[in-house]
Amino acid sequence: MAKIALTDVSLTFTVHQRKRVTLKEYLIQTVVHRRSISTAVSVHALAGVNLSLRDGDRLGVIGHNGAGKSTLLKLLAGIYPPTVGTREVEGKICSLFDISLGFEPEATGWDNISYRAFLQGESPASLRGKMDGIAAFTELGSFLDVPVRHYSAGMMMRLAFSIATAIEPEVLLIDEVLAVGDMAFQEKAQARMKEMMGSARIMVLVAHDLKTIRKMCNRAIWMQQGRVMGAGPTDEVVDAYIASVTRTAAA
Amino acid sequence: MIQNLTTVWRFRHFLLALVRLDLRLRYRRSILGVGWSLLNPIAMTIVFALVFSKILGGDDLTRYVPHLLIGLAVWGFLKESATAGSRAFLQSESYIRQSPLPLGIYPLRVVLGQAIHSTIAIAVAVVVTLVYQPYQPEPTDPLAILSIVPGLILMFLVAWSAATIFAFVNVYFQDTQHLLEVAAQLLFFLTPIIYTAGKLVGKAWWWLELNPVQIILELIRTPLMKGHPPTADRLLAGLYLAVVMITLAAGTAAWLRKRVIFHL
Structure with a gap:
C-alpha cells in the first residue's frame, strides 16, 4: 500500500540575494550600525496545495515554468519541508x-x-x-x-x-x-x-510534453504560481490548461 | 531525536562507506599512510619535551611525555572534529539536496573519520604510558586503564554535538570555520595540554572546572597517569557536559533543520 497525502501545504522560503554573510559583517551591521543585514526575499513557492494519491494513481503535473512543479516534487520527496500543512508519504520513494x-x-x-x-x-x-x-x-x-x-x-x-x-x-x-x-x-x-x-504503485510526473502526460497519467493537476488551478482526470485538466494558454496568447 | 537516531542506524552502510572513503583518501598518495596520524603528535611531543624539560627545566620526562601525548591526542580529536565538522553540511550539500536523511549523519561522518584517525594517536599514548609507568602515587589497580572508556565515549558524544552545532552555524555565517581556528588556537594554550593543571594556580580553578576540553581530558588522563579511575564528581562533570552539548545540538537541529536546505 502506497499513499501520498498533502493537506493545505504551503511552502515559503527566503532567497538571499547574497549567498552567505560572515559573522563579522553581521555583528558590525546589527550591533554597531543597528541595521538589519537581511537581504532576504521571501518566495511563496506553494500555497494551499491539497493532494491525495493512492495505489494505481498516475499523476501528471503541468503548468508554466516557475509554477511550483519541481518544488512540489521536492516536497513530496521530503527534501523541502512544508512551511504550513502536513505531508504524508508511505512507500519506498524513488526520485x-x-x-x-x-x-x-x-x-x-x-x-x-x-x-x-x-x-x-x-x-x-x-x-x-x-x-x-x-x-x-x-x-x-x-x-x-x-x-x-x-x-x-x-x-x-x-x-x-x-x-x-x-x-x-x-x-x-x-x-x-x-x-x-x-x-x-x-x-x-x-x-x-x-x-x-x-x-x-504511485507515479508523479512533471513534464511540459502534454502528449506524454495524456498517455501516461490518469490524473493531472495544473499549477500556477504555486496554486493548484485545476485537478481531475487528465484530459479535462490538460484541455483546460490548453484553453487558458490559447486564450492568453489570443489576448 | 530517537527516530532520527534509528534512521541514522538504518543508513549505517551509507555512513560507514563514506567514512571508509574519507580515510582511504586521507591516507592515499603518501608512503607513510596511516603513519601520518602519528607524525604530528610525536613531532609535537619531541619539540615540547625538548623546550619544556631541557630549556625551561620542567617536569621529569617520564611524566611529561605521556602527559603531552595524551593531551595532544585528545585535543587533536576535539579540535579537528569541531573545525572539520563545521564544513559537514556544505561538503554534503548534494546529498542533502537529494535525500531527506537526518542532518546529524553528515557531522557524524566527519567525527567518525576523526575518531578512527585519532584512535592510533590515543593507542600510542596508552602504550607509551604503559612503558613509562608515570603513576604517582602507585597504581591502585592495573585494570584501571580500562576506566578511560567512559571518557572516550563522552568525548565522542561531545565532539559529535559540537560538530553538529558548528555545521549549522557555518551554513549561516561563512567565516565560522576561521573563527573556530582562532578560538581553537586560544583554547589550546588556555588548557593544560602542554603544561600541567598544577601550573594554573590561585584563582584559575573555576576555569579548569568549566573548560570543556579539560573536563574530557581529565577523564582520560587520570586513569593513564595516576592508575586509578576518575573520581565520581569528575565523571559527573563529564556527563553534565555531554548532556548540555547534546541538548544544544538537538535543539539547534530541531530549530534549523527545516531551513538549512534553503540556505545551502
Whole structure:
C-alpha cells in the first residue's frame, strides 16, 4: 500500500540575494550600525496545495515554468519541508530528478554505485545481487574502475540513471524527461522508465510534453504560481490548461 | 531525536562507506599512510619535551611525555572534529539536496573519520604510558586503564554535538570555520595540554572546572597517569557536559533543520 497525502501545504522560503554573510559583517551591521543585514526575499513557492494519491494513481503535473512543479516534487520527496500543512508519504520513494548530484569525485564508479545504493536504502547483501545488473546497464565497462571525476557529463548521467532506477520503487517521482546520454542509451532509458512507471504503485510526473502526460497519467493537476488551478482526470485538466494558454496568447 | 537516531542506524552502510572513503583518501598518495596520524603528535611531543624539560627545566620526562601525548591526542580529536565538522553540511550539500536523511549523519561522518584517525594517536599514548609507568602515587589497580572508556565515549558524544552545532552555524555565517581556528588556537594554550593543571594556580580553578576540553581530558588522563579511575564528581562533570552539548545540538537541529536546505 502506497499513499501520498498533502493537506493545505504551503511552502515559503527566503532567497538571499547574497549567498552567505560572515559573522563579522553581521555583528558590525546589527550591533554597531543597528541595521538589519537581511537581504532576504521571501518566495511563496506553494500555497494551499491539497493532494491525495493512492495505489494505481498516475499523476501528471503541468503548468508554466516557475509554477511550483519541481518544488512540489521536492516536497513530496521530503527534501523541502512544508512551511504550513502536513505531508504524508508511505512507500519506498524513488526520485528521478537531480540524479547527477552527489557523486564522490575521488571514488570509482563501482564505489559510487554502492554509496548511492546505500543512500537509497540498500544493504550490502541486497546490493550484491543487483550490482552486476546496474553495472551492465551503464555500459561503462572498465570505466567503472576509474574515479568519477574523470567521467564526462553523459557518463555521469548513465551511472546516475542506472543506479536510481535499480530499486523497485513504490512511489516514483519524475521531473521532465531526462536527457540521458547518447541516442542508444536514451532509448534504453525510456524503456526502463516506462517499465518503472508501469510497476510503481504511485507515479508523479512533471513534464511540459502534454502528449506524454495524456498517455501516461490518469490524473493531472495544473499549477500556477504555486496554486493548484485545476485537478481531475487528465484530459479535462490538460484541455483546460490548453484553453487558458490559447486564450492568453489570443489576448 | 530517537527516530532520527534509528534512521541514522538504518543508513549505517551509507555512513560507514563514506567514512571508509574519507580515510582511504586521507591516507592515499603518501608512503607513510596511516603513519601520518602519528607524525604530528610525536613531532609535537619531541619539540615540547625538548623546550619544556631541557630549556625551561620542567617536569621529569617520564611524566611529561605521556602527559603531552595524551593531551595532544585528545585535543587533536576535539579540535579537528569541531573545525572539520563545521564544513559537514556544505561538503554534503548534494546529498542533502537529494535525500531527506537526518542532518546529524553528515557531522557524524566527519567525527567518525576523526575518531578512527585519532584512535592510533590515543593507542600510542596508552602504550607509551604503559612503558613509562608515570603513576604517582602507585597504581591502585592495573585494570584501571580500562576506566578511560567512559571518557572516550563522552568525548565522542561531545565532539559529535559540537560538530553538529558548528555545521549549522557555518551554513549561516561563512567565516565560522576561521573563527573556530582562532578560538581553537586560544583554547589550546588556555588548557593544560602542554603544561600541567598544577601550573594554573590561585584563582584559575573555576576555569579548569568549566573548560570543556579539560573536563574530557581529565577523564582520560587520570586513569593513564595516576592508575586509578576518575573520581565520581569528575565523571559527573563529564556527563553534565555531554548532556548540555547534546541538548544544544538537538535543539539547534530541531530549530534549523527545516531551513538549512534553503540556505545551502
